[in-house]
Amino acid sequence: xxxxxxxxxxxxxxxxxxxxxxxxxxxxxxxxxxxxxxxxxxxxxxxxxxxxxxxxxxxxxxxxxxxxxxxxxxxxxxxxxxxxxxxxxxxxxxxxxxxxxxxxxxxxxxxxxxxxxxxxxxxxxxxxxxxxxxxxxxxxxxxxxxxxxxxxxxxxxxxxxxxxxxxxxxxxxxxxxxxxxxxxxxxxxxxxxxxxxxxxxxxxxxxxxxxxxxxxxxxxxxxxxxxxxxxxxxxxxxxxxxxxxxxxxxxxxxxxxxxxxxxxxxxxxx
Numbered sequence: 001x002x003x004x005x006x007x008x009x010x011x012x013x014x015x016x017x018x019x020x021x022x023x024x025x026x027x028x029x030x031x032x033x034x035x036x037x038x039x040x041x042x043x044x045x046x047x048x049x050x051x052x053x054x055x056x057x058x059x060x061x062x063x064x065x066x067x068x069x070x071x072x073x074x075x076x077x078x079x080x081x082x083x084x085x086x087x088x089x090x091x092x093x094x095x096x097x098x099x100x101x102x103x104x105x106x107x108x109x110x111x112x113x114x115x116x117x118x119x120x121x122x123x124x125x126x127x128x129x130x131x132x133x134x135x136x137x138x139x140x141x142x143x144x145x146x147x148x149x150x151x152x153x154x155x156x157x158x159x160x161x162x163x164x165x166x167x168x169x170x171x172x173x174x175x176x177x178x179x180x181x182x183x184x185x186x187x188x189x190x191x192x193x194x195x196x197x198x199x200x201x202x203x204x205x206x207x208x209x210x211x212x213x214x215x216x217x218x219x220x221x222x223x224x225x226x227x228x229x230x231x232x233x234x235x236x237x238x239x240x241x242x243x244x245x246x247x248x249x250x251x252x253x254x255x256x257x258x259x260x261x262x263x264x265x266x267x268x269x270x
Contacts, residue, residue, distance in 0.1 A: 070190040070201060074154030077204070081153030092153055104170055108163035112148035112156040119158075120144070123224020126247035138224035146223060155220050161240040164229045168238035172205075172216045172231040186216060212258050221246060228254055235262055 063071050081092050088095055093111040101109055110117070120139055128134035138145050148156055170176040177185070188200035188207055199207055208215050213234035220227035228250045229240040239258040241250045 077154040078152060100176065104176060106163055106167060108160055109167070110158040112151060112158050115144040115147055116142055117144070117148070117158050121244045124245045125223040126245055128223035128246055134223050148222070151222065159227070161242050164227065164240040165238040168217065168229050168231040168240070172233065210255055212255065212262060226250055230254055230258065232258065237261060237265065
């Protein structure tokens with residue numbers, strides 16, 4: 001264990017499952033912290049070390065003991081990534097290629113580990129520019145003005161909706177993970193509604209209800225971009241939206257898109 005880990009909330013009491021369920025209770029980021037991080041990241045080559053990215057968390061009082069509550073923060077996933085690399089002795093992105101992307105044929109999914117990413121659409125940072133002073137356009141001469149490696153195991157991948165729905169089908173239908181781990185992935189530790197204990201956050205998955213039935217999925221945010229995916233287990237269908245703006249109404253639009261898809265499939269089968 002590194003010297004700084006003893007200063008990071010209840011890390012010694014937390015297991016990998018607590019990281020993935022975002023149940024370690026790190027101190028909440030303040031607006032000032034977020035603004036400072038955003039300002040620092042505006043340097044084109046800004047790639048703060050992972051330990052540096054934890055500076056606002058060190059010696060901070062946790063919101064709750066590890067495993068006793070829920071608070072979403074990418075810190076959890078970064079810690080999980082560090083644990084995985086330490087145990088495997090290999091870089092995370094190499095492991096991702098070997099265990100998932102290559103064997104599953106997910107060739108449209110790439111590591112977001114550099115500023116000149118292939119096929120990058122211009123992103124419009126309406127929300128980030130208002131909150132943090134980020135320039136409205138986040139791509140200049142084909143390169144990000146921010147370094148995407150800051151996301152790392154918290155979502156640092158290049159994707160498009162086709163790749164995302166393929167992954168959702170493989171994951172939530174049990175084809176991406178060997179063994180019987182899917183029920184554990186979907187088990188909710190801290191329900192959003194006490195009358196519906198099956199709804200809430202599992203291991204890096206949001207379990208929710210919709211007008212089309214139960215959904216498994218997740219959203220994504222990066223300055224200039226929003227993404228969202230939902231898998232409908234009652235129908236065996238995954239739907240995803242990506243928008244090159246970080247201020248959108250995807251959660252309103254996605255159910256309507258899912259309705260169009262489900263109606264088309266029903267009509268095709270009738």
